[in-house]
Amino acid sequence: MRTDTAAQQRGVGTPGRRDVILALLRASVEPRSISSIADELGVHPNTVRFHIDALLRAGRVEQVLGDSAGRGRPPTLFRASRRMNPTGPTNYQLLAGVLTGYVSREPDAADIAAQLGRSTGPALVAADTQGRAATRTRAVADLVELLAELGFEPEPVDGRRAREIRLRHCPFQSLAEQHGEVTCSLHLGLMQGALNAMRAPVSVDRLDAFVEPDLCVAHLVSAPRAGELS
Structure with missing residues (x-):
């Protein structure tokens, strides 16, 4: 019976591929190329490129140019953005409650x-x-x-x-x-x-x-x- 690895990767409690790619970039000291990420995950580079593009639009990943070993354009590399996720969960209700409660105790x-x-x-x-x-x-x-x-x-x-x-x-x-x-x-x-x-x-x-x-x-x-x- 064949095991569906992709389905397992997206099972309950298991991070999706986009999260895995972001985790790899965060763990890497140096920026990485799409091909190196694809090789590590065993997927087609276009799959990685699709998720990288989405992470770029969300501001989670930055694009940088690598060092050129010779003639031609330097390679395009990617690294995780060193900032909090601007689209991540928020809890302003808690903050408002804390501040309002504090002021309410003043005479x-x-x-x-x-x-x-x-x-x-x-x-x-x-x-x-x-x-x-x-x-x-x-x-x-x-x-x-x-x-x-x-x-x-x-x-x-x-x-x-x-x-x-x-x-x-x-x-x-x-x-x-x-x-x-x-x-x-x-x-x-x-x-x-x-x-x-x-x-x-x-x-x-x-x-x-x-x-x-x-x-x-x-x-x-x-x-x-x-x-x-x-």
Whole structure:
């Protein structure tokens, strides 16, 4: 009965060929050629080239030129990139939870979070709107657009007459349920900082969280005079 080696190599718990090629490059002191890798694995060079190309596109492998032994072009060699995998697993939820939990233990947690939001909000505003005095209508429209990009799912508003912005989703809901004072104060500060960067004649003075299971409400007011936001 014939043994299917390729199937065995891709069995449960066994690294795929691409992972094996990357491991060989990581273990090698010197860059390696496609033919040398193919010889070691006992496969056709085109098979190795296919996986090398994918690793190059992913930034996992780098292409270098080797030393030429004579006339002609120097050989093309490959080595593993000496950096972390930019497409590897992430766990920002854990980081956000740790930082939010730390701030929540401070006696003035809400003020700290709001200030963090106000200092971060301007960085979220498009460069061509910063420092340019916006009309109320334009500022509210830009804020609604920003909140939509951040995942808050704001309802459409009439910027000239609006007194509130209704938010139908919280992209940080699990954190808000654990540390609502910090998370919601941060969101309030983000909105205030963004509007301040627009030099808008409107601001947000209060954010009512979860007034309904699927609704938070940001209340709009005339902007404070310069220096009143701390």
